[in-house]
Amino acid sequence: MAYNRVAVTDKAKDLIDRLRKKHGELIFHQSGGCCDGSAPMCFAKGDMLLGSRDIKIGEIHGCPYYMAEDQFEYTKNTHTTIDITEGRGSSFSLEIPLGFRFMAISRLFTGEEAQDLLPIEYPE
Amino acid sequence: MTYERPIFKEKYDNFIAGEWISPTDGNYFENTSPIDNKSMGMIAQSNRKDIELAVEAGWQAFESWGKTSTTERSAVLSKIADVMEANLEKLAVIESWDNGKAVRETLNADLPLAIDHFRYFASVIRAESGSITDLDSNTVSMEVHEPLGVVAQIIPWNFPLLMMAWKVAPAIAAGNAVVLKPAEQTPVSVMEWAELIKDVVPAGVINIVNGFGPEAGKPLATHPNIRKVGFTGETTTGRLIMQYAAENIIPVTLELGGKSPNVFFESVMDKDDAFLDKTIEGLVLFAFNQGEVCTCPSRALIQESIYDKFMEKCLKRIEAIKLGDPMETDTMMGAQASKDQFEKILHYIDIGKQEGAELLIGGDKFENPAHPDGFYVKPTVFKGHNKMRIFQEEIFGPVLSVATFKDEDEALEIANDTLYGLGAGVWSRDVHQLHKMSRGIEAGRIWANCYHLYPSHASFGGYKKSGIGRETHMMMLNNYRHTKNILQSFDKNALGFF
Structure with missing residues (x-):
């Protein structure tokens, strides 16, 4: 069986459910750069215009998880787990008013995983 | 006070x-x-x-x-x-x-x-x-x-x-x-x-x-x-x-934001003088504002011929950074701005360790006796290579990633091997080298023999992302x-x- 690049904790799933109830279908896009860079951003589907170089690295709890292709180049050897922490990011990510922030926790793939990863997807 | x-x-x-x-x-x-x-x-x-x-x-x-x-x-x-x-x-x-x-x-x-x-x-x-x-x-x-x-x-x-x-x-x-x-x-x-x-x-x-x-x-x-x-x-x-x-x-x-390179050429060690002292401070400025600066000099590139001696001096200066109560005027580093930022930094320190970067100093949170519930991180230095995530992603914390280079060409190649181009530092006693690097680095602000100066009458902004x-x-x-x-x-x- 092929391994996923991205996983999600139960706490993050609960938060996704709460947000989905309010905003409908959701997507994640991992940011880069300063301040809240490198954090996963959660938006209502369709709010962020995805480009031809935003790749989908997997799905978490029914939500596609995207990242810019050039950023992925540096993270492709790491597995990402989406968790939450109490806090207050500053971005347009939907969970912020609830007093939580999605977080990306990484670890290196094991040798076995690295041999058999689910393919990334480019937008249609 | x-x-x-x-x-x-x-x-x-x-x-x-x-x-x-x-x-x-x-x-x-x-x-x-x-x-x-x-x-x-x-x-x-x-x-x-x-x-x-x-x-x-x-x-x-x-x-x-x-x-x-x-x-x-x-x-x-x-x-x-x-x-x-x-x-x-x-x-x-x-x-x-x-x-x-x-x-x-x-x-x-x-x-x-x-x-x-x-x-x-x-x-x-x-x-x-x-x-x-x-x-x-x-x-x-x-x-x-x-x-x-x-x-x-x-x-x-x-x-x-x-x-x-x-x-x-x-x-x-x-x-x-x-x-x-x-x-x-x-x-x-x-x-x-x-x-x-x-x-x-x-x-x-x-x-x-x-x-x-x-x-x-x-x-x-x-x-x-x-x-x-x-x-x-x-x-x-x-x-x-x-x-x-x-x-x-x-x-x-x-x-x-950025992942600004700070490049140190061997001539900085030619003399043990005020300029060398300034250069060492120039590296340690990664800890300024707890590293929460878009232009944080978070990648130090050091010419390999001086690496050991230069780094030894820098690490001494980093050891001397006083953490403590941010309200005391002699405290040099305060708290990270928020809990999620604090956790993100600690997480990147963990990624650095997992990727096999060599931890030279720090690498942990700082238990602040003055404020045990605040968000403090020790100034941290890793040695590694430029393809590691800690060299490519902006940590926005007091974490420095250090790599060495052989010559000008390699220094320039590593300096520009980043998605970003906001700031950069170049340190050398050779003005020709300084100029060549200043023009060669793709960034909106080059600090040549200085760092983290922000005068009003000097433009500031980014190349690339x-x-x-x-x-x-x-x-x-x-x-x-x-x-x-x-x-x-x-x-x-x-x-x-x-």
Whole structure:
């Protein structure tokens, strides 16, 4: 069986459910750069215009998880787990008013995983 | 010397049309200090309706403000600077509680720089002109400047007052009215500032609305009646700001961070003198503002011939960094700005260890006896290579990634092997080498034999994914105004076509 690049904790799933109830279908896009860079951003589907170089690295709890292709180049050897922490990011990510922030926790793939990863997807 | 915790108001409303206006829906959120994770009062949790009020107030003020003489506008900016200077200590201490940084920095950097920024723009608008050309004996072309109108500005949490000054000073100097949204992690110092300058700025020229990004930031960035958006933050939000601006066909200025290289050539070790001492400090400046600076020199590239000896000296200097109570004037590093930022940094330290980078110092949180519940991280240095994530992703914390290089060509290659291009440092006793590197590095600001200087009359901004447009320097004025061409004919005769 092929391994996923991205996983999600139960706490993050609960938060996704709460947000989905309010905003409908959701997507994640991992940011880069300063301040809240490198954090996963959660938006209502369709709010962020995805480009031809935003790749989908997997799905978490029914939500596609995207990242810019050039950023992925540096993270492709790491597995990402989406968790939450109490806090207050500053971005347009939907969970912020609830007093939580999605977080990306990484670890290196094991040798076995690295041999058999689910393919990334480019937008249609 | 130790400063006391200031007394904060119970709640902070929005500052709209020169008045304190409660958020329309009556909601507030709690603002905690990263110094001790304790409350500093309640902040307006605004939404679309509050943004509407602020934009409307801006347009009302713009009717007269957009037409004031540069003499009058200059006087207002000077008065803002004077009020800030008279309250420098008060604002510095509040800024420190809001953001977590050591008061030594707010007293000596954040506030003096912010004050100077208002003075700088107060000055340059008096000495500027448009242009006029005699195109032929009967036709005169005039290029005149006109403000845009009401502009939106969304500022970050790492230098709340200084970033406010960088954005607000040029915008209002150019004759615009602003709607400013401070970051939700650091909303209070700007409101205390507004209280101080309330009486010296015409009502509605500066409007400040607090709240969360999706609830207040997005309605501001998408508002059809704003004429420009200035934003400092990360790339995903930067893209959204551009996308929203595309809907309204308005310009943006974006400053989105970096992974700035700081390059040390072997000649720095030729003598044991004041310059070598300065160079060592230049490396240690990664710890300035706890590393929460868009231009943090977070990648040190050191020529391999001097690596061991130079690094030994640097590590000694890093060991001497005093962490402690940010309110003590000899504390050199304070708290990270928020819990999520603190966790993100510790997580990146973990990634560095997993990737096999060699930990040279630090690598852990700092248990601060003065404030056990605050968010403190030890200055941390890894040695590794430029393809590692800790060399490529902005950690925004006191974490330095060090690599070595053989020669100029390799130094340049590594320096430019990044998605970003905001700042860079180059250190050498060889001026030819300095110049070659300064021109070769793809970044908007090169510090040659210095680092982290931010004079008002020097432009600042990014190459590559670090953003669009420039801040600081008088050229910034043109980012906040139109150029109008008035073509005046003194010829009485028709063209002859019809």
